[in-house]
Amino acid sequence: MKKWIVCENLRSAYNVGNIMRTADGLGWGVILLGYTAPKDHKKVTKTALGAEENIEIMNFTTLEEFYAWIKDNNILLVSAEKTDKSISLIQVLTEKSRLMEAPSLAVLMGNEITGVEEETLTKSDYVTHIDMIGTKESFNVGQAAAILMWEFNKILS
Numbered sequence: 001m002k003k004w005i006v007c008e009n010l011r012s013a014y015n016v017g018n019i020m021r022t023a024d025g026l027g028w029g030v031i032l033l034g035y036t037a038p039k040d041h042k043k044v045t046k047t048a049l050g051a052e053e054n055i056e057i058m059n060f061t062t063l064e065e066f067y068a069w070i071k072d073n074n075i076l077l078v079s080a081e082k083t084d085k086s087i088s089l090i091q092v093l094t095e096k097s098r099l100m101e102a103p104s105l106a107v108l109m110g111n112e113i114t115g116v117e118e119e120t121l122t123k124s125d126y127v128t129h130i131d132m133i134g135t136k137e138s139f140n141v142g143q144a145a146a147i148l149m150w151e152f153n154k155i156l157s
Helices: 013-026 043-050 063-072 089-093 097-103 118-123 141-156
Strands: 002-008 029-033 059-062 075-082 102-110 125-131
Touching: 002 141, 013 029, 013 118, 013 141, 029 063, 043 118, 059 063, 063 075, 063 118, 075 118, 089 097, 089 125, 097 141, 102 141, 118 125, 118 141
Parallel strands: 002 029, 002 102, 029 059, 075 102, 075 125
Antiparallel strands: none
């Protein structure tokens, strides 16, 4: 199964490089969506440390072309966002058979401040969140992406 981590409108090029480096280590491809910094941005290359040259990277400038690609390729889309309707990552992972049936998986990380685009949430097969134990409501997007990639690898590898 091909696995993609999607960076939707990420503000920080450093976060993008961090995600690319983690994706390389865990065997994922990366999709850059919207105004997310490109792989050759100097802040991306500084934190990716060459991973940007070793992984498959796709770019979509508009959400519409990304949605069409997802639909055309029958890709299961999981968006990471805490909402009133989101379900725990633990619950998503228990649906192993549905995850295993998908030809590919795309796990989408949203903007560090505004989160995942509302339209993306409506087009997602799952909207999930990582249960937090401490006082903070969320992780840094790079750390959240690492947790999600790690946890999905345990189920799908």
